[in-house]
Amino acid sequence: MTEDPDELPPGLALSWGVQPVQRRGPKPALTIEQIVATGIEFGDRYGFEAISLQRIAGRLGVTTNAMYRYVRSKEELIVLVHDKAVGxxxxxxxxxxxxxxxxxxxxxxxxxxxxxxxxxxxxxxxxxxxxxxxxxxxxxxxxxxxxxxxxxxxxxxxxxxxxxxxxxxxxxxxxxDNAPVQAEQVGRFLVPRLLAGDYPTVASLYLNAEYQxxxxxxxxxxxxxxxxxxxxxxxxxx
The missing domain is CATH 1.10.357.10 (Tetracycline Repressor, domain 2)
Structure with missing residues (x-):
């Protein structure tokens, strides 16, 4: 069985703590944990579409290209963020x-x-x-x-x-933001039409406040x- 991250689906190795072989060069300024935590923060505040390499890079003070030292793709980022957020x-x-x-x-x-x-x-x-x-x-x-x-x-x-x-x-x-089906104004409009239009079962549910x-x-x-x-x-x- 391979443990080469390049031969595995995005996020699989990293999610299990298997880090890629560190190349020569400056010591990484960030950690996967920081990146994932920031992704979760964006998701919690702004929704799924806000979770991106560019936004996370901006928050952490690095370039978007620098993010690829830590994750291979946005897909890998989402896999890691999702697993951590699920708990x-x-x-x-x-x-x-x-x-x-x-x-x-x-x-x-x-x-x-x-x-x-x-x-x-x-x-x-x-x-x-x-x-x-x-x-x-x-x-x-x-x-x-x-x-x-x-x-x-x-x-x-x-x-x-x-x-x-x-x-x-x-x-x-x-x-x-729509008015609920049991709202008074909806009832005034709908009930007569249900009764006149051969919807007896739905009308009964509506009149008994079961259809809402x-x-x-x-x-x-x-x-x-x-x-x-x-x-x-x-x-x-x-």
Missing amino acids: TPPELPDGWRAAAIAWVDALVKQYAERPWLLDVPIRGAPFTPNVLRWVEVMLAALDQTGLSQHDNLGCLVLLDGWARNYASLARQLGNS DELDDDLEFGLARILDGIEVLIAKRP
């Missing part, structure tokens, strides 16, 4: 179902605190330490199900997808249905 998962409770609920809840809270993490491109299976730690703890909990490793990995992808989807929807609703922008208990409801489905899969295993 480590919480300790999960006993029982695969309780562990799944805690794991998804922690992910959703992480996305709420750092919504720019949702904008980080997904380019394949994770390979960095912190992201893999999230995978490790959930797979370890799913080992209790008696399912195959393949099925456990599929369950993890399903849980991760639900957390990301919910967090993304919550962010979009939170950023929306707020997510309410959608996270728990959707997650419970996913876990119920995993229960069925467990019951069907050979």
